[in-house]
Amino acid sequence: MCGRFNLRITAADLKSLFGTTEQGIRSNPQEFDSCLTRFNIAPTQKSIVCHLGESDTPVLTPMRWGLIPSWAKDLRIGAKMINARSETVAEKPSFRSAFKRRRCLVPASGFYEWKRSGKEKQPFHIHQTDDSPFAMAGLWELLKQSGGPDRDEPAEILSFTILTAAANSFMSPIHDRMPVILSGESAAVWLDHEVEASALSELIQPFEWENFEAVPISSTVNNARNETPECLAPLS
DNA sequence: CCAGACGTTGTT
DNA sequence: GTCTGG
């Protein structure tokens, strides 16, 4: 599955990765920049996702990780919705409306998996050998809070989830499930809502993991603060 | 996903 | 909002 990930990228590289223009950034600059160098993104924290705007152009928006369905009365429901199974996402009440109309791509430089052997847990950092960013398939949702304007929380909350699939031969030594990672062509097809539920497995299949490596790391990375872990190369 | 709390009364 | 379990 995918319960933690990192993102290390410049604004310019992120925009070129998805073909986004300056007008396609839906965030104040301060919040946007704070999302660009994150070593350990945890559920309920914000990260940038790419989705289609009103004119079907790519847009980058920081959203909260853990999809909060539009009917939710409590933000905490999102903590259980950090992943969605690709096999069932079209039917599940919490995800199906987002599957129809609100797909997104979640940029990442790497993600973490914990291999269990009895009560031992060994964390791994999985990333491309050149450490370049990639995109995970996701869904997003808009929650309109119907309360008075008296809270700290904004009236509208955007959130997202990351799709998972059965592990392939690369991931199976570490974990039974893995995030759905899409290469350039498949990513565009996914973002454009051109994938039927029945064709989802075929979209996932072609992704090549030959450029990825799984690196065992020390457990110091297990905190959700944004401290630089020694397992990740510093930014150049 | 992991890390950290997990409780009450009453005081400042 | 919509489905499931009782």
Next chain:
DNA sequence: CCAGACGTTGTT
């Protein structure tokens, strides 16, 4: 009918 869940992974 109402009340309560709405999710995933992995472990025994």
Next chain:
DNA sequence: GTCTGG
């Protein structure tokens, strides 16, 4: 052990 917060 289990729940909550991040």
